[in-house]
Amino acid sequence: MVDLLFKKVEYYLNKLLEDIAMGEIGLPDIQRPFVWNRAQVRDLFDSMYRGYPVGTLLFWESGLSGRHRKLGLDAKQKSPRLLIIDGQQRLTALYAAMRGVPIVDKNFSKRRLKVAFNPLEERFEVANAAIERNPAWIADISALWAPNTNLLVFSNGYLGGLQAKRGLSQGERGRILDAINKLYTLQQYPFSALEISSNANEEQVSDIFVRINSKGRSLNQADFILTLMSVFWDEGRVALERFAQAAQTPSEDGRPSPYNPYFQPSPDQLLRVVVALAFRRARLTHVYAILRGKDLETGEFSEVVRERQFELLRSAQAYALDLQNWHDFLHVIKLAGYTHKSLILSETALVYNYALWLIGRRDFGVPEPQLRSIIARWFFMTALTGRYTGSSESRMEQDLAMLRGGRGPESFAAALEREIQAVLTPDFWSVTLPNQLESSGARTPAQAAYYAALVLLDAPVLYSHMKVRDLLSSNVQPVRQALERHHLFPRSYLRKLGVEDWLINQVANFTVVEWRDNIEISDRPPSSYAPALEQRFTPEEIERMYHHHALATAWYSMDYNEFLEDRRVRMAEIIKQGYQSLP
Numbered sequence: 001m002v003d004l005l006f007k008k009v010e011y012y013l014n015k016l017l018e019d020i021a022m023g024e025i026g027l028p029d030i031q032r033p034f035v036w037n038r039a040q041v042r043d044l045f046d047s048m049y050r051g052y053p054v055g056t057l058l059f060w061e062s063g064l065s066g067r068h069r070k071l072g073l074d075a076k077q078k079s080p081r082l083l084i085i086d087g088q089q090r091l092t093a094l095y096a097a098m099r100g101v102p103i104v105d106k107n108f109s110k111r112r113l114k115v116a117f118n119p120l121e122e123r124f125e126v127a128n129a130a131i132e133r134n135p136a137w138i139a140d141i142s143a144l145w146a147p148n149t150n151l152l153v154f155s156n157g158y159l160g161g162l163q164a165k166r167g168l169s170q171g172e173r174g175r176i177l178d179a180i181n182k183l184y185t186l187q188q189y190p191f192s193a194l195e196i197s198s199n200a201n202e203e204q205v206s207d208i209f210v211r212i213n214s215k216g217r218s219l220n221q222a223d224f225i226l227t228l229m230s231v232f233w234d235e236g237r238v239a240l241e242r243f244a245q246a247a248q249t250p251s252e253d254g255r256p257s258p259y260n261p262y263f264q265p266s267p268d269q270l271l272r273v274v275v276a277l278a279f280r281r282a283r284l285t286h287v288y289a290i291l292r293g294k295d296l297e298t299g300e301f302s303e304v305v306r307e308r309q310f311e312l313l314r315s316a317q318a319y320a321l322d323l324q325n326w327h328d329f330l331h332v333i334k335l336a337g338y339t340h341k342s343l344i345l346s347e348t349a350l351v352y353n354y355a356l357w358l359i360g361r362r363d364f365g366v367p368e369p370q371l372r373s374i375i376a377r378w379f380f381m382t383a384l385t386g387r388y389t390g391s392s393e394s395r396m397e398q399d400l401a402m403l404r405g406g407r408g409p410e411s412f413a414a415a416l417e418r419e420i421q422a423v424l425t426p427d428f429w430s431v432t433l434p435n436q437l438e439s440s441g442a443r444t445p446a447q448a449a450y451y452a453a454l455v456l457l458d459a460p461v462l463y464s465h466m467k468v469r470d471l472l473s474s475n476v477q478p479v480r481q482a483l484e485r486h487h488l489f490p491r492s493y494l495r496k497l498g499v500e501d502w503l504i505n506q507v508a509n510f511t512v513v514e515w516r517d518n519i520e521i522s523d524r525p526p527s528s529y530a531p532a533l534e535q536r537f538t539p540e541e542i543e544r545m546y547h548h549h550a551l552a553t554a555w556y557s558m559d560y561n562e563f564l565e566d567r568r569v570r571m572a573e574i575i576k577q578g579y580q581s582l583p
Helices: 013-022 037-048 088-098 130-133 143-147 151-166 170-188 202-211 223-234 236-244 266-277 285-292 303-320 323-335 348-362 370-383 392-401 410-422 426-436 445-456 491-496 515-521 526-534 539-548 562-581
Strands: 006-012 057-061 082-086 102-106 116-118 124-128 190-196 482-486 512-514
Touching: 006 013, 006 539, 013 088, 013 190, 037 088, 037 116, 037 124, 057 202, 082 088, 088 143, 116 348, 124 190, 143 151, 143 170, 143 392, 151 170, 151 236, 170 285, 170 410, 170 426, 170 526, 190 202, 223 236, 236 303, 266 303, 266 491, 285 526, 303 323, 303 348, 323 348, 323 370, 348 392, 348 410, 370 562, 426 445, 426 562, 445 512
Parallel strands: 057 190
Antiparallel strands: 006 190, 057 082, 116 124, 482 512
């Protein structure tokens, strides 16, 4: 007989909501970012009303003793017997919409989830101003289950309001009463739940989740760990979320905050930084072991080890969330030429570079000028090559492993420098990079690196005395973007020549110009607009401008395919020069 790690339990919806309210079921997400859109909430109620299945819930018996914090919506409630592993968004939606409890959206703003119902049409909709003025709708179905609601009084009140507006036949009155009663009885909707035994460890629970969850919004490793933090170290999770929330908008009182125009991290991204700093690990699965007090080197468990590892986690998190450390790091990203959010294509690269910055500063004591230099060049390399895309955890594990056993500032810088040299070889600059620029993607790492290089080289905008650096400022939000991407060989012109779109939209056919020039150039062939624009500048200015913008003299007279091939090589050289200009 197989020893089962779970049991199947049947619930009615009202029992689930009651257990959440009492804290029997831990639903930490009721006060944390809710990611479903309102249409998904509407569709959930519609499916239940029609009698459709809406999925199985997955719980984990917590096995918590009294010393763990108490969850729920009331500090007097009991510690949760069950943790929600799969079904958090469904239960949050149902609890918030039926109990009238505000949720926190992805922007960390509180709002109500109001679902409306039309009894005559038996249709659900997201509440809006028009629906709220229309007596044919129950504008907020939570009123139906409010503690003081009498179903008969509620139904008669709805009928009276609609009767005064349009009149009702006897048949319509009967259909409306049946629909309202059917909606009311949704609280008896049955749910099946699989409750995993408290004897299962975190790795097993995670594996179970991954194996059975095949659709809907998947709970990733970070979600799972943050849920565990709600139980084992809630102060830590709250600190991550407050930092993430404060990074969304400038502080109203002018006090220092994590806000910046480049990167608004999520709690799970910050968690990755903390884990990397505390334990030199990139894989979040290692946090499961940390929560259980497992020594990552010996594999043994003990309370002493658990307390020691939690102290490491606390210390690392305090250091990672230090505003001085945070903003000092963001200055390094600007130093690398990435002065605008549009140039940053990988937030994961920012996350892991921040972790390395902190490790270098705290653990290796790298002097500030040297640390800024090596991290700026490391970030440029990782952004240019897409180092942390794909299997980013595995890549970062390898990078962290380079630092093990090292001591002192020079060992840190030498380890990163060796890897930079191994990646950015002469062949990379002359062969690999030009080939990577043979792309028609709207945003590519090589193209972003090219614009960053223009910033580093203090290059002017094409056919302008303004600098790319100045017009890429993140501190200005004009009606129109100061810089616009422009086809050097305009789209309409090339289409008339029979050139296909994938070739028209090659990276090498784009540059940045001022928006006024973009309008003036319009769809004119380059042989028409370029010589006229050249008249604004001296021959020396044109030579420098064309050098930075990777353009040959009289480029506008070249065959289009020849132009693309030539410009890719020139762009790669400018990117190289930009990188080499870093301190």
